[in-house]
Amino acid sequence: MTDRRLIAVEPSSRPEMHAALTDAVQAAGGTVVPPEDARALIFADPGAAEVFPAILAAGPHIEWVQLPYAGIDGFGNHLDDTHLWTCGKGVYAEPVAEWIMAALLAAFRSLPHYARATRWPEQFGQNLLGARLTVLGAGGITESFLRLIAPWNCQVTVVRRQDQPVRGADRVVTLDRLSEAVADADAVIVALSLTDATRGIINRTTLAAMPSHAWLCNVGRGGHVVTDDLVDALTTGAIAGAVLDVTDPEPLPDGHPLWGLDNCLITPHVGNTPAMGLPLLARRVADNTRRWIAGEDLIGTINVHAGY
């Protein structure tokens, strides 16, 4: 068996990420080698899933694969039972939780409306302080969000698969009771990973269950929302508005109806930007490299069968 310190960082198609992750591996005591010689692979380009199978096949000794994203989009078909898989789960939680706060405050304080004004506008706005919020998902993003929202004295409901308590949440509701969980919400926040069970979860039924004054904030994946249903809800006033960091399709094409809606704010998948995320990912890779060499448990392991 080759040395556990021998680690591949591939591909090099994103030079800045490749350099940062190479530095991280070396700083943690690893030696960067080609896949042929490696015991582990740090995959260094989230947009190059198509070259992943060839790189993995080139490394017969690879046991651990670190994927670069919080989710495993694009890599799901490549997962297997013969490798240990980790992803960037939790790495991006803090910036993404910050995006949720920005989205909620922008929505409640009417900032999109004001940003588009070219003369002194009428006064709008409501407080986030004390609001009722329903968060879908109980992962790292929600955990970080609950930390940031704590001083606001909001009433927070978390919707998750399992009926288990969540620290900092006032109420936990299981996914099968989603309509009930959103019925009294001032805002509904989607912070789920995308699986077959959560795809399209924000649809005509869910939107109809929300109060007409409620906002939707989606920082999960575009596929969580049935876009046509959302356009209907925003157009008819079924809900007050939406702030979307992810869309379906993504990028949202020119001329799409969402671009023309006053009550919709779209941000271009910047829950974390590369500039925010790369240092955080590099820290995770260094941490996991150190753990891997020491034979310790890794952070962010993927449950291959659950798909996240």
Next chain:
Amino acid sequence: MTDRRLIAVEPSSRPEMHAALTDAVQAAGGTVVPPEDARALIFADPGAAEVFPAILAAGPHIEWVQLPYAGIDGFGNHLDDTHLWTCGKGVYAEPVAEWIMAALLAAFRSLPHYARATRWPEQFGQNLLGARLTVLGAGGITESFLRLIAPWNCQVTVVRRQDQPVRGADRVVTLDRLSEAVADADAVIVALSLTDATRGIINRTTLAAMPSHAWLCNVGRGGHVVTDDLVDALTTGAIAGAVLDVTDPEPLPDGHPLWGLDNCLITPHVGNTPAMGLPLLARRVADNTRRWIAGEDLIGTINVHAGY
């Protein structure tokens, strides 16, 4: 002497405010009477300072005057040593502190830019998490703001007149060292009351002392900023941008250069809106009425000579 419970609520030119404050006085055990019979006056229209002298003159037994705003703008010339004066100081602190959070997150996360986009934009944005912030003023707004920002792990400098520590701030700098206090700030927040000592405090000199990547957030009064100097700084890139809830002149006239600047977001004096603020003011009036009747100290007393 007349009964301390006899309290005037005048004028009635803003019916909703008049009704809410009348209810508050009665709920606290007061009896609402005309100024002629009253021992105290709750002034119920912040926009009607011009009728204030006549109302006060009509009440020879009035000892305590409650003004409706956080500051005393418009009423400064009417203050005297023969009455006890209180204002809404601190009442509006929480919503205004929330506005600061909304402004900072909008600025750092490029939300004005995204709100104006009509097609999928480039990715921008930086984290508020861990940022360096300089806050001018150490009153109730700053106190509330420090509570809300605490989970962000920012490095916060508070600039104030007296060299006294501020709970939750990492550093306190006195006003005479303002340029030093803003020199390393990612954002500068103005949360001062407007006095002769603070008028125009954000001028060419202060703006030049700020880093070119820094944002200005003004939730104090328009007069704190020399508007022409700000337009220059925003146009030349001396600072990154500004979020203004108050302007000079206010309302900002149509066609003013600030309306045309991409790096400027203007909100129409909504740190607290009437809808947010009236319940809070009513709670303060009820609290002070109860204290007044019981002969206790009142909240939000004005130092007549300091002017705030």
